[in-house]
Amino acid sequence: MAGHTRIALQWLQTAKEKANNLDYKKETTISADLNDLIKEIERQDQTDRLQTKTQILYNNMCLKRDIRHDGVCKYIGITELFFYKQPIKVEYINKSPMILIVHDIISQKLIKKLTGFTNQLKRSTVKNPAAVSEEDKNVHSELRISSTHYFKNDTTDPDVIKLNDRLERLTGLRTNPHQADHLQVVNYGIGGEFQPHFDWMNDRKSVMYQLYRVVKIL
Structure with a gap:
């Protein structure tokens, strides 16, 4: 159903409204089934959107297009004896999701x-x-x-x-x-x-x- 999620949701909503005109017992059963199906399709729709966004980023990376945003480099001090004389060199690649490059570790x-x-x-x-x-x-x-x-x-x-x-x-x-x-x-x-x-x-x-x-x- 990928690519037609919204049409499917509209169709199911219409079917649910028609089911409400049936007798109570049938209405309850059909409505419950439709509700479960609608929730599953909505969940799949969110998954499809996320996968599409991820695929675009993946393609851009493979094509060596610049996908970095607001990248900065910093020295970070950590209150650990090991890092006291050696601050951490961190390069911020992406904010969401957070992607960092920690150098010389x-x-x-x-x-x-x-x-x-x-x-x-x-x-x-x-x-x-x-x-x-x-x-x-x-x-x-x-x-x-x-x-x-x-x-x-x-x-x-x-x-x-x-x-x-x-x-x-x-x-x-x-x-x-x-x-x-x-x-x-x-x-x-x-x-x-x-x-x-x-x-x-x-x-x-x-x-x-x-x-x-x-x-x-x-």
Whole structure:
């Protein structure tokens, strides 16, 4: 029904008005069904609008059109001993949603170490909104063509521990496995792609809804 949402809503509203002229029992049943259907179509309409806006931004980015707005660079002081002599260099890319580039937060030595695990890469997965258990929460999809390696030992590797500690001090958020995803290295190779998507789940019935993501660090 994409592209004809408003026409569908008008038709349903007319059908609902006609249903009100029927006897009480039929009227109640039909009206309730129509109300549910109208709400679902309105929800889908909002989703379609958001996806269209996102697709436009995605296309502009791929065409290298300038999509930055009011970008500024700042030094930010954080009341942490680690950052006392080293203010954070932050570049504001976008206000809504908030996108920041934090400079010089990871060393070239650590980057080389992390990217050295390319021989352990496996095909990437996406979250399955229809998942009913832990076993089927991740699935392969043509929407994402890449390979990933997860650092499951992020609580034992000293360099990864140091990086996670720095990110915790920077964001004020926890990076332990119970409250965050594992650190990962992703390779999109030649022609790799991850189509526009959202990191949050809006379906309260899904078991993945409880894993609502508030920030993503790349």
